[in-house]
Amino acid sequence: MNRPALRAALPPLVALVVLLSLWEAAVRLLVVPVWLVPPPSAVGAVGAREAGALLGAALTTGRAALVGFGLSAVLGVLVAVTLASSRMVERALYPYTLFLQTVPIVAIAPLLVLWFGPGPRAVAVSSFIVSLFPVIANTLTGLRSVEPPLRDMFRLYGAGRFATLWKLELPAAMPHLFTGLKIASGLSVIGAIVGEFVAGFSEGSAGLGILVLAAYRQLRTDLLFAAVLAASGLGLVLFGAVSLTGARLLRRWHPSAQGN
Structure with a gap:
């Protein structure tokens, strides 16, 4: 180092x-009492003993979170581009995207189980719903932040709508897009955990949310703390991957990534 x-x-x-x-x-x-607040040494000891179970649960939750995050990244950009295509479209549809930010995921999680069945699919959809709005909002802000003189120059040279989007608006929106992706990366893990609280698990796989519930019901607070730390670590790994990708893509031309 x-x-x-x-x-x-x-x-x-x-x-x-x-x-x-x-x-x-x-x-x-x-x-x-240990069942109320365990010392860090107890949390570390149970984490070492249950390392296999924690790793397996983290992988299960991580897969669902990664699917939800990937869907939110792709669809979030597509929705933002659609909204940016017209002020009328933005005024008509953007308020409905706020529903994704304001709806309590715990309240609709039972519906996800009814529609997608218990298990990974419902968990991934829960992760997707929670992480979608930051991508839409930040990408739309980036697309709208292009300086008017640059737009005028593209029009002067006869650039079409697609060329303006591809060569001007999307590059200008990249820093905002990666800001949204960083936020969404952490929210995707939160959405997956909440989804597991309700959706449960199937096919013999149990994620960190199930492990948290099991530890709570057994008053194994040390294991509960270890599972929460594993979930936080999962979110940090995803956040770090997005941050590193953004820094490598932007460092050559954007001041926000200079020095990374």
Whole structure:
């Protein structure tokens, strides 16, 4: 690890060590029951013992989240391009995309089970619904942010609608698009977990949401914490992959990615 990376990583690592130390000391000094708030050492121990189960559950949840995230990325861009094609279309349809942001996914999750059956499909759809709106909203903002003189120049040279979209609007929208994808990457994991709370599992596969529910019902709070940390790690992996992809694509020409 080079020095700049080490300097960047050292402060959060030190803060993490201090936080875990304070947590461990507080739980032991106050004699807090393990089933109420387990110490970090107990969470780490159960994480090591149940590593296989946690990894399998994370893979199951990760597959559903990845499907939902992929669908939201593709359809989100297509919807944003459609909305950007006309102010009238945007005014007519954009308010309905807000439904995706405001609807409580827990409330409609039972409907997803009825429509798609219990298991991965309902979980993936839940992930898709939760992660779609940020992609639409940020991509649309990017498409609308093109400077008018550049549009005028494209018109002056006789560029058609598709050429303007492909060579001007989409490149200008890329930073906004990746911002939406970063937000959607974390939300896709949240949507998958919530979907698992209701949709359950099939074909012998259980995700992190099922593991959280099982640990809660058994009062295995240490395992519950470990499952939550695994879900957070899954979200961080997906977020990191999107961030790295965006940085590599944008670093040569956009200031937002300079120095990454």
